[in-house]
Amino acid sequence: MWTLTGFKFILAIVGAVAGAVLLLAILHQASHQVKRTLTIALTFIGGLFYFLEFFIPPDPKTEEAVLFGWSLTQAAEVVGNATLVIGGFTFLLGVFSLVHIHGNNVRRRRPGWSYSLAFFAAFLVMTVFAFWKDWQTWFGGPAAPAWVNDQNLAHAAMPQDVYTLLFEGLVRNLDATMFSILAFYIVSAAYRAFRIRSGEAAVLMVVALVLMMGQVPLGMALTNWIPSDGPWSGLRIESLSQYVLTAINAPVQRAIGFGLGLGALAMAMRIWLSLERGTYFGQEV
Amino acid sequence: MSDRLPDSHRPLVPSDRTRPAGPPDYVRVGMPSPPWWAVVIVLLLLAGAFFFGPHYYRTADYWKTFATGRTVVFVLSLVILVAILRARRGGRAFVRRIPGLTAIDEAVGRATEMGRPITFSLGLGGLDIITLQALAIALHVVRLAIRFGTRVILTTIDPTLYAVADEAVHEAYTAAGRPESFNRDDVRFLSDRQFAYASAMVGLMHREQVASNFMFGQFFAESLILAEAGNQVGAIQVAGTPTTTQIPFFVAACDYTIIGDEYYAATAYLTREPVLSGSLVGQDRAKMLLLAVILLGISLVTVLTLIGSPQSLQWVKDLAGLFTNAK
Numbered sequence: 155m156w157t158l159t160g161f162k163f164i165l166a167i168v169g170a171v172a173g174a175v176l177l178l179a180i181l182h183q184a185s186h187q188v189k190r191t192l193t194i195a196l197t198f199i200g201g202l203f204y205f206l207e208f209f210i211p212p213d214p215k216t217e218e219a220v221l222f223g224w225s226l227t228q229a230a231e232v233v234g235n236a237t238l239v240i241g242g243f244t245f246l247l248g249v250f251s252l253v254h255i256h257g258n259n260v261r262r263r264r265p266g267w268s269y270s271l272a273f274f275a276a277f278l279v280m281t282v283f284a285f286w287k288d289w290q291t292w293f294g295g296p297a298a299p300a301w302v303n304d305q306n307l308a309h310a311a312m313p314q315d316v317y318t319l320l321f322e323g324l325v326r327n328l329d330a331t332m333f334s335i336l337a338f339y340i341v342s343a344a345y346r347a348f349r350i351r352s353g354e355a356a357v358l359m360v361v362a363l364v365l366m367m368g369q370v371p372l373g374m375a376l377t378n379w380i381p382s383d384g385p386w387s388g389l390r391i392e393s394l395s396q397y398v399l400t401a402i403n404a405p406v407q408r409a410i411g412f413g414l415g416l417g418a419l420a421m422a423m424r425i426w427l428s429l430e431r432g433t434y435f436g437q438e439v
Numbered sequence: 440m441s442d443r444l445p446d447s448h449r450p451l452v453p454s455d456r457t458r459p460a461g462p463p464d465y466v467r468v469g470m471p472s473p474p475w476w477a478v479v480i481v482l483l484l485l486a487g488a489f490f491f492g493p494h495y496y497r498t499a500d501y502w503k504t505f506a507t508g509r510t511v512v513f514v515l516s517l518v519i520l521v522a523i524l525r526a527r528r529g530g531r532a533f534v535r536r537i538p539g540l541t542a543i544d545e546a547v548g549r550a551t552e553m554g555r556p557i558t559f560s561l562g563l564g565g566l567d568i569i570t571l572q573a574l575a576i577a578l579h580v581v582r583l584a585i586r587f588g589t590r591v592i593l594t595t596i597d598p599t600l601y602a603v604a605d606e607a608v609h610e611a612y613t614a615a616g617r618p619e620s621f622n623r624d625d626v627r628f629l630s631d632r633q634f635a636y637a638s639a640m641v642g643l644m645h646r647e648q649v650a651s652n653f654m655f656g657q658f659f660a661e662s663l664i665l666a667e668a669g670n671q672v673g674a675i676q677v678a679g680t681p682t683t684t685q686i687p688f689f690v691a692a693c694d695y696t697i698i699g700d701e702y703y704a705a706t707a708y709l710t711r712e713p714v715l716s717g718s719l720v721g722q723d724r725a726k727m728l729l730l731a732v733i734l735l736g737i738s739l740v741t742v743l744t745l746i747g748s749p750q751s752l753q754w755v756k757d758l759a760g761l762f763t764n765a766k
Contacts, residue, residue, distance in 0.1 A: 198477055202480070202481065202484075205481065206484060206485075206488070208509070209485060209509055209513070210485075210488050211505045211506075221484075221488055222487075222488075222491070240599070241565075241598070241599050244598040244599040244601070244602045245598045245631075246598075247598055247601060247602045247605075247628070248598030248601050248628035248631070249598075251601060251605075251626075251627060251628040252628060252629075254623070254624065255624050255627060258624065265646070266646060269642075325632075328634070328635075328638075329632065329633070329634040329635070332634035332635075332637055332638050332661075332664065333634055333660060335664060336660060336663055336664060339663045339664060339667040339692075340663060342667060343663055343666070343667060343670075343688065343691040343692045344691060346691060346692070347690065347691035347692075407683055409699075410683055410698070410699040410700075411683070412726065412729055413699045413700030413703075413722075413726065414681045414683075414699060414700055414702070414703070416515065416519075416700065416722045416725050416726060416729075417681075417700040417702065417703025417704070417722060418568050418569070418681070418703065419512070419515060419516060419519065419725075420519045420703065420718045420719075420721060420722050421568050421571070421572055421703055421718075422568050423516060423519060423520060423523075423718075424523070424714065424715075424718060425568070425571065426477075427477050427520075429523065429714045429718075430571075430575075430714075430715075
């Protein structure tokens with residue numbers, strides 16, 4: 155892979171940006187017919203690359219798919235990085251969306267606008283401390299104070315700086331709080347789902363009961379009197395539970411998996427061959 | 440002209456006379472040419488790589504393990520492609536009724552009657568096949584809602600997807616002749632963190648008191664949080680996901696759930712477009728093919744077990760081994 159440094163590195167970045175701007179300007183001026191042809195061609199070439207990377211047998215020694223001396227496996231890494239760069243640019247669009255919506259909330263004093271202020275405060279504080287913490291690593295200059303970037307090895311497990319406090323102490327705990335709500339929601343949803351209102355619901359309830367009992371010691375104790383060997387062992391609750399999981403549940407899951415796999419394959423082919431375009435952009439592209 | 444009327448004066452169900460001028464929904468403008476050229480390019484490249492490529496390409500032992508899996512994918516792709524091409528030449532395909540997809544119209548109608556918005560979550564996926572299918576369904580809902588003047592709030596967790604969704608929804612409004620009705624704030628990137636996204640969605644549903652909630656795409660632990668929040672505000676909920684571990688949660692908490700390959704049949708069902716219907720027929724044929732292979736495998740293994748695997752039937756074991764060792 156290329157490694158550029160110093161002036162060449164800066165020149166490459168400026169060149170790439172200028173090239174991208176030029177390309178966008180040309181595309182903006184191009185007719186719909188040209189745009190459409192270009193979209194079809196690029197989609198096909200992009201798909202063809204991954205298609206060949208998948209179908210061409212890899213070299214047994216290097217494990218790389220090679221086409222006429224060109225390693226597709228190595229090229230896939232470059233293409234993946236390019237996709238990440240494009241994704242990085244679109245992240246700014248996401249931030250713009252958030253700022254626009256919350257800015258409008260504050261400006262127009264919409265109900266709950268104070269929460270939008272909380273968004274701006276959190277966004278600002280996290281951005282400042284995240285950049286300040288790693289500024290020296292990325293751009294050089296003076297080291298950040300210990301309360302911004304704690305490099306004390308004694309605190310390696312949990313650095314005592316503001317960024318760690320905000321991320322590990324606040325964001326992660328807020329995530330865990332939302333996750334824990336799930337425990338209550340499972341109960342309320344299960345209550346509604348297991349109300350016996352039809353034959354299917356009754357079957358669901360009985361099977362769920364068998365599965366739950368098969369997983370807990372209390373359930374297993376209920377059928378402990380049945381010998382674990384011999385013709386009747388299949389009637390023990392844990393055996394019934396295993397039977398439901400492996401002989402009924404697993405094949406059904408695999409059958410659903412077959413359908414989903416084929417559906418995804420068909421969808422991928424429609425997109426690759428530009429047969430799906432009207433679904434998203436009926437006129438413009 | 441009804442197009443120039445403010446939203447409050449616009450009829451909810453536009454008659455043919457008041458329907459905005461322009462192409463009707465789902466008419467494809469500029470159908471792509473048949474992809475036979477694409478198939479030829481692919482086959483030529485594969486043949487060239489095989490005949491002029493490195494020697495190990497032609498080693499039988501090597502191909503035994505590699506080729507079987509790839510051949511299965513290739514054959515299934517061809518079956519689907521042939522069905523698409525045949526469907527484009529004409530003919531109609533029967534698509535059975537899928538209640539979850541029929542309920543989409545009902546959910547949009549309910550939101551229209553109640554004068555409350557609709558939320559549509561595209562799940563946790565990025566710009567991939569699953570989420571693109573979700574976006575296709577979302578655009579159907581948006582197009583329907585535009586006709587009735589109902590607001591749809593579309594949310595994503597991925598900024599790349601946000602950019603595509605924003606443009607696609609804007610285009611849908613323009614195609615319907617109502618570009619002025621498009622509100623950029625109704626396509627939202629909420630957060631790129633799973634539970635931050637979930638909490639933002641829950642807050643949104645409660646604040647907006649949504650009448651209908653759609654959840655299509657990839658979902659994980661947040662699926663039930665979203666579905667229960669929708670249930671709490673009394674929204675009619677339609678969900679669909681290929682993430683099989685989350686289907687039970689949606690079944691328990693939503694009014695309608697789309698299961699398995701119904702998810703990928705959605706666009707064909709909703710639009711009845713020839714290419715999509717043909718693709719559905721192709722998928723069914725591919726499924727039949729897979730089923731036949733499975734039944735054949737079961738029969739062969741059963742017979743071999745019963746008769747004790749004589750040496751003369753070694754080729755049957757080798758054939759079965761190809762599928763077992765496929766990479």
